[in-house]
Amino acid sequence: MVLSVSDLACARGPAQVLAGVTFSLDRGEALILRGPNGAGKTTLLRTLAGLTPPIRGRLSHAEDAIAYAAHADGLKAQLTVTENLRFWADIFGQHDIEPALLAFALHPLAERTAGELSAGQKRRLSLARLLVTGRPIWALDEPTVSLDTENTARFAAVVETHLARGGSAIIATHIDLGLPSARTLDITPYVAKGIPAADTLADDPFLGAAL
Ligand SMILES: Nc1ncnc2c1ncn2[C@@H]1O[C@H](COP(=O)(O)OP(=O)(O)OP(=O)(O)O)[C@@H](O)[C@H]1O
Numbered sequence: 001m002v003l004s005v006s007d008l009a010c011a012r013g014p015a016q017v018l019a020g021v022t023f024s025l026d027r028g029e030a031l032i033l034r035g036p037n038g039a040g041k042t043t044l045l046r047t048l049a050g051l052t053p054p055i056r057g058r059l060s061h062a063e064d065a066i067a068y069a070a071h072a073d074g075l076k077a078q079l080t081v082t083e084n085l086r087f088w089a090d091i092f093g094q095h096d097i098e099p100a101l102l103a104f105a106l107h108p109l110a111e112r113t114a115g116e117l118s119a120g121q122k123r124r125l126s127l128a129r130l131l132v133t134g135r136p137i138w139a140l141d142e143p144t145v146s147l148d149t150e151n152t153a154r155f156a157a158v159v160e161t162h163l164a165r166g167g168s169a170i171i172a173t174h175i176d177l178g179l180p181s182a183r184t185l186d187i188t189p190y191v192a193k194g195i196p197a198a199d200t201l202a203d204d205p206f207l208g209a210a211l
Helices: 041-048 081-091 098-103 119-132 149-164 205-210
Strands: 003-012 015-025 030-034 056-061 066-069 137-141 168-172 183-186
Touching: 003 041, 015 041, 030 041, 041 056, 041 066, 041 137, 041 168, 066 119, 081 098, 081 119, 098 119, 098 149, 119 149, 149 168
Parallel strands: 030 168, 030 183, 066 137, 137 168
Antiparallel strands: 003 015, 003 056
16 A cells, blocks of 8 residues: 555645545555545645645655646746756656656657647646656646647556556546546545535625526
């Protein structure tokens, strides 16, 4: 087992969002996080990645095991695609960026600066960074936003290869990624009491009135 989570309670800002979250992840396994908007998928991923401390519960994984890819691309706009990947490879003590360029078909864009890429191209570069972290557990928040069908399939193939090599992934997504072996964890039952599980149009005075 590479990740074990037991009775975890997570907060975002001052508010408790999740309580009692319990699951485990093995080598070679992918877990798809499901739940409506606002349920707490990002909050859980941030807690797993160590960006937000848990309120209580147990969270165990090897130190520096998790590579977190957030909603935002987090690229260096002035650097080229190659320079961005080298920058991150250096930080993670890796050397070879070729597999990352290849996996996301980035060679034709290699000398373009990140700031002048399209949204989908930026996303591909952002995901390519996972391959230069050398980290075994990928925690991914809506990784396919802005990707077209071909690149969504490309991303799924990269995840499959990562799993086949003994890596693991936990992925928040609203779409079907086409990962047949992945398990699903619906976090709705873990939404903390008193916090709405979903945004509803009826709760929004502007949108509610417009319907
Ligand atoms: N920066 C923040 N400060 C305080 N509360 C926040 C912040 N960001 C999100 N929240 C709240 O935390 C709760 C969980 O949000 P979170 O982003 O984890 O949900 P999610 O399941 O990832 O949603 P989505 O599917 O819309 O991405 C929501 O009630 C949300 O309003």
